[in-house]
Amino acid sequence: MLEFNPFAWDLHEDPYPTYRRLRDEAPLYHNDRLGFWALSRYDDVLAGFKDSEHLSNADGVSLERSSHAHPSETASFLAMDPPRHDRMRGLVVRGFTPKRVADLAPRVRTIATAHIDGFVARGRCDFIQDFAARLPMDVISELLGVAVEDRDRLRHWADTLLHREDGVTQVPPAGLQAAASIATYFRDLVGIARWSRSSSS
Numbered sequence: 001m002l003e004f005n006p007f008a009w010d011l012h013e014d015p016y017p018t019y020r021r022l023r024d025e026a027p028l029y030h031n032d033r034l035g036f037w038a039l040s041r042y043d044d045v046l047a048g049f050k051d052s053e054h055l056s057n058a059d060g061v062s063l064e065r066s067s068h069a070h071p072s073e074t075a076s077f078l079a080m081d082p083p084r085h086d087r088m089r090g091l092v093v094r095g096f097t098p099k100r101v102a103d104l105a106p107r108v109r110t111i112a113t114a115h116i117d118g119f120v121a122r123g124r125c126d127f128i129q130d131f132a133a134r135l136p137m138d139v140i141s142e143l144l145g146v147a148v149e150d151r152d153r154l155r156h157w158a159d160t161l162l163h164r165e166d167g168v169t170q171v172p173p174a175g176l177q178a179a180a181s182i183a184t185y186f187r188d189l190v191g192i193a194r195w196s197r198s199s200s201s
Contacts (some may be wrong), residue, residue: 002029004026004029019040022038027044036063058080059079060079063169095143107142108135108142111142112131115131134155137155144189150185154182157178160178
């Protein structure tokens with residue numbers, strides 16, 4: 001019997017056979033136990049993205065449910081439908097225009113080179129931990145104005161927020177605390193930026 005359980009560790013070790021079975025046997029899959037539906041075929045997923053009348057992001061993109069806050073308060077525009085989603089997305093894409101991305105290239109290269117130089121000097125590396133998992137978050141931190149000395153702390157919080165023990169289907173207490181720490185950090189960062197602008201004007 002086909003079971004698609006996103007919380008199972010063995011699925012994450014090799015999800016592709018399950019994805020193939022979903023496409024072949026249950027392109028519209030329903031998990032009664034966990035209470036979710038899943039589309040697995042490309043055309044269906046693409047159509048679903050465009051059909052906000054029948055399919056909604058209002059509950060967020062995670063199967064986990066928290067009683068502490070509505071998903072739109074913690075997942076930003078990932079938990080919004082049009083037209084609110086479109087307004088929020090419009091603000092974000094301004095930071096990723098072709099010119100903005102091209103302007104970032106030298107800085108991204110500098111960050112990447114610094115990471116590579118670090119593990120070359122050590123004579124060893126875990127490529128995922130020391131490079132692939134660090135570079136994207138460092139670039140995002142660069143865009144958001146996060147100080148270099150704060151980035152490892154933010155990465156730790158993000159990892160803690162996403163980590164689950166096998167079979168755990170709710171955000172654990174450590175994850176909730178990490179989410180609160182991230183929210184507090186960026187609230188304070190925005191406050192500092194506002195103060196700096198008002199002081200300089």
